[in-house]
Amino acid sequence: MLKVENLVVKYGVIEAIKGISFEVGDGQIVTLIGANGAGKTTTLQTISGLVRPQSGKILLNDRDISREATDKIVKSGLVQVPEGRRVFQQETVEENLILGAYTRKDKAGIKEDLEKVYERFPRLKERHQQLAGTLSGGEQQMLAIGRALMGKPKIMLMDEPSMGLSPLLVREIFSIIREINRDGTTILLVEQNAKMALSIANHAYVLKNGSIVLDGTGEELLRSEEVQKAYLGG
Template identity: 65%
Template sequence: MLTVENLNVHYGAIHALKGISLHVEQGEIVTLIGANGAGKSTLLKTVSGLLKPSGGKIVFENQSIGGKAAQSIVKAGLSHCPEGRRVFANMTVEENLMLGAYLRKDRQGIKDDLDDVYKRFGRLLERKNQQAGTLSGGEQQMLAMGRALMARPKLLLLDEPSMGLAPLLVKEIFNIVQEINKTGTTVLLVEQNAHMALSIAHRAYVIETGQIVLSGSASELADSEEVQKAYLGG
């Protein structure tokens, strides 16, 4: 579904991604783990069109999307749920969700998807007329995920969904990620909580200083001594 080949990204003189290659098959949860500043968020931003690559290829469903405008990438079926939630604080929960469907014209489909989001995230329904800025961190994360789902993506890019959340909420968010995947959405997950990420993913890549250093099934990486030492506190 998604193929990234020899991807290079520069921030001015800084070479942030150095020849990264990876792939995501339809129906998978694939996770990227790595330390802060390793290039995980940069990779997602480049795939979703927020950053321009300086070299390499990004192909989504046989369509080259490297360097294309973000809105055309959303239209193609790829949604990005960014690090730090980025909800529109002065707009209501429902207004934030409707922005996720901005490019869609199918009124009934939008209404059905809004109902689905409210079913999946009951707390958002209770707070639908509340300003997004007044929500707790966990609720804002649910809102950011719900908004991304309103674009009806085939592939969801999720950046650090557990950041700053209490352990119980982290579990809830990861259960929801699994549910989203089971209902047919492919997921590329960037997550610092390597233990949780590997527990729900099918495959994983380890990224260090802008390069992929390890890849394999999630269970293989969870059992790897190297990964345990570096990321699982083993």
């Protein structure tokens, strides 16, 4: 589905991503874990076309999208749930969801998907007329995920969906991610909560100072001593 080859990203003279390569297979959950500043968010922003890479390729179903504009990328089915949720606070919940379907023209399909999102997140339905800025952090995260689902993604990029949420909500969010994946959406997940991320991932990559230093199945990395020491606090 998604293949990143020798990606290099620079901010001025600073090399934030130093030639990383990884792959997200069809229907998989793949996670990038790493400490703050390792380059996780930069990687996702580059894939979404918000940041331009210095060199390297980003292949979405074998098509290089590394120079494409974000709106084209979204149209071809790659949708991101950004870090910090970034819901439109001054719009209602429903308007946020409709904005998620901005690239779609099939009115009937949009309506159907809106109902599906409301089914998955009953809290959003209860509050559909409320301004998104008045929602709690967890609700905003659900809205951000629901909004991304409205774009009918083939692959969904998620940047720190568990950030700032209570342990109970974190578990809920992760079970939602699993569900979405089971319904056929490929997922590339970036997390600082390595334990949770690894427990649901088919494959995982460890990012450190802009390079991939380790990769393996979620289970392998959970057991790896290096990962335990550095990211799992054990």
